[in-house]
Amino acid sequence: MTNPLLAKLEAVAALSADDRNTIETICNGARTIGHHKDIVREGEKPEHIHIMLDGWAARYKTLPDGSRQITAFLLPGDICDMGAAVLKHTDHSVVALTQVTIASITRAALIEATRERSSLAQAFWWASLVDEAVLRTWIVNLGRRDAYARIAHLLCELHARIKRVGLVQDGEFSLPLTQEQLADALGLTSVHVNRTLQRLRTEGLVELRNRTLTILDAERLGEAATFDPGYLHASAA
Amino acid sequence: MTNPLLAKLEAVAALSADDRNTIETICNGARTIGHHKDIVREGEKPEHIHIMLDGWAARYKTLPDGSRQITAFLLPGDICDMGAAVLKHTDHSVVALTQVTIASITRAALIEATRERSSLAQAFWWASLVDEAVLRTWIVNLGRRDAYARIAHLLCELHARIKRVGLVQDGEFSLPLTQEQLADALGLTSVHVNRTLQRLRTEGLVELRNRTLTILDAERLGEAATFDPGYLHASAA
DNA sequence: CGTTTACTTGAGTAAACTCAACAATTGTGG
DNA sequence: CCACAATTGTTGAGTTTACTCAAGTAAACG
Numbered sequence: 001m002t003n004p005l006l007a008k009l010e011a012v013a014a015l016s017a018d019d020r021n022t023i024e025t026i027c028n029g030a031r032t033i034g035h036h037k038d039i040v041r042e043g044e045k046p047e048h049i050h051i052m053l054d055g056w057a058a059r060y061k062t063l064p065d066g067s068r069q070i071t072a073f074l075l076p077g078d079i080c081d082m083g084a085a086v087l088k089h090t091d092h093s094v095v096a097l098t099q100v101t102i103a104s105i106t107r108a109a110l111i112e113a114t115r116e117r118s119s120l121a122q123a124f125w126w127a128s129l130v131d132e133a134v135l136r137t138w139i140v141n142l143g144r145r146d147a148y149a150r151i152a153h154l155l156c157e158l159h160a161r162i163k164r165v166g167l168v169q170d171g172e173f174s175l176p177l178t179q180e181q182l183a184d185a186l187g188l189t190s191v192h193v194n195r196t197l198q199r200l201r202t203e204g205l206v207e208l209r210n211r212t213l214t215i216l217d218a219e220r221l222g223e224a225a226t227f228d229p230g231y232l233h234a235s236a237a
Numbered sequence: 238m239t240n241p242l243l244a245k246l247e248a249v250a251a252l253s254a255d256d257r258n259t260i261e262t263i264c265n266g267a268r269t270i271g272h273h274k275d276i277v278r279e280g281e282k283p284e285h286i287h288i289m290l291d292g293w294a295a296r297y298k299t300l301p302d303g304s305r306q307i308t309a310f311l312l313p314g315d316i317c318d319m320g321a322a323v324l325k326h327t328d329h330s331v332v333a334l335t336q337v338t339i340a341s342i343t344r345a346a347l348i349e350a351t352r353e354r355s356s357l358a359q360a361f362w363w364a365s366l367v368d369e370a371v372l373r374t375w376i377v378n379l380g381r382r383d384a385y386a387r388i389a390h391l392l393c394e395l396h397a398r399i400k401r402v403g404l405v406q407d408g409e410f411s412l413p414l415t416q417e418q419l420a421d422a423l424g425l426t427s428v429h430v431n432r433t434l435q436r437l438r439t440e441g442l443v444e445l446r447n448r449t450l451t452i453l454d455a456e457r458l459g460e461a462a463t464f465d466p467g468y469l470h471a472s473a474a
Numbered sequence: 475c476g477t478t479t480a481c482t483t484g485a486g487t488a489a490a491c492t493c494a495a496c497a498a499t500t501g502t503g504g
Numbered sequence: 505c506c507a508c509a510a511t512t513g514t515t516g517a518g519t520t521t522a523c524t525c526a527a528g529t530a531a532a533c534g
Binding site: 092230 | 329359379381422
Binding site for chain 3: 146147188189191192195
């Protein structure tokens with residue numbers, strides 16, 4: 001199996017054989033994390049960063065009143081806690097939403113590798129810029145779309161991202177999220193997500209059963225969401 | 238005057254004299270942009286990136302229905318369109334909210350400089366990670382805070398950031414934003430911003446007159462916002 | 475000094491929330 | 505493999521927050 005981190009980096013920057021070797025070398029083998037376990041905890045300063053190899057995870061923050069906001073869903077190839085590599089402390093937690101396997105790189109090795117090879121530093125930098133673009137679309141989603149378009153948009157994004165990782169078959173893919181988790185990502189309540197999801201179903205746009213999402217009418221779903229996939233394809237110049 | 242971009246980069250990474258020289262060399266002199274003019278337009282692929290030297294700008298996206306979401310306020314030292322440097326096309330526009338002066342770096346020069354000097358690539362990368370942290374707090378703000386706490390939080394953030402740039406005197410600073418622009422950043426309507434701002438005033442937390450914001454009770458404002466400044470200080474390890 | 479832009483206020487409406495109960499599904503120990 | 509527990513999903517009724525529309529006031533600008 002090729003390293004999904006390599007795939008992610010090569011999507012934004014050209015890597016040499018030496019670059020690839022370096023990544024393979026510093027990237028340590030798979031560890032398994034159980035469902036619901038935290039991979040990263042807010043405030044910590046871990047000695048290594050984690051890369052998703054398999055499964056789903058969510059990045060989130062908890063407010064003093066106990067409410068939660070998910071700021072990203074993490075799929076294979078995604079980096080759980082890049083901030084931890086270079087910033088003072090992690091500003092968020094990451095929880096495994098399914099059983100997850102992760103690889104890790106020590107902080108020191110990552111900093112060393114990117115100091116030695118500017119091509120790698122550029123690759124991580126550019127991957128970061130793509131992540132920023134995704135965060136910006138989330139801000140637009142939360143700020144300016146109603147619940148219906150908001151959910152539709154998130155489903156479109158997840159569909160596109162999962163497709164890229166090769167896990168979509170006939171417009172159908174595993175979506176192991178509870179309605180409460182969707183609500184925490186969308187800035188809604190689970191009750192409202194439930195009702196709005198029903199509307200998307202009765203209108204024939206999607207089907208969601210047994211943790212599996214089927215997109216029945218991709219075009220109308222995209223329209224409902226005013227989804228523009230450009231920000232995801234974002235590959236390097 | 239020292240280059241504000243250097244200040245920004247040095248806040249997250251140590252630069253050598255050569256690094257600083259390189260930045261100074263590729264960074265081209267000041268241009269002035271008038272109030273309300275676009276600095277970057279969505280979909281374009283500009284040949285250089287722009288760095289704020291003076292004034293206020295906003296990064297925003299427009300939806301098909303004409304509504305607008307501001308995803309960042311840009312202050313001196315901030316980079317207007319880093320994504321444009323390396324990604325296929327800009328996914329957002331940037332507009333000058335006051336008269337603005339900007340410097341620019343050509344795409345080619347930036348890519349070249351960061352390829353030659355990994356320390357610079359790292360610095361830009363790390364600056365990007367700080368930007369990401371700010372975007373995440375905006376997501377939390379939009380998703381999980383009501384209008385009152387939301388506005389309070391934005392005011393706290395702007396206060397902290399402007400202080401860092403040295404433009405705060407006695408808890409007072411210039412805030413050249415209309416209520417409509419605040420609304421577009423906060424995912425609210427200008428009418429609701431107006432009423433909520435009045436509440437913040439009558440409760441004695443802030444004063445906002447003549448485009449000047451005075452923080453009357455920083456502690457209570459921070460509490461109302463559940464503001465935790467950690468994500469901004471975020472300096473390198 | 476007139477005109478545009480920004481701010482303010484009121485009244486009615488709609489989207490999303492809360493609380494509470496219940497059904498269905500999933501997971502677990504015996 | 506069943507029985508029970510826990511989690512997740514569904515529904516109803518009432519409430520609240522924020523929105524819409526519309527008009528009027530104040531401030532900024534040429």
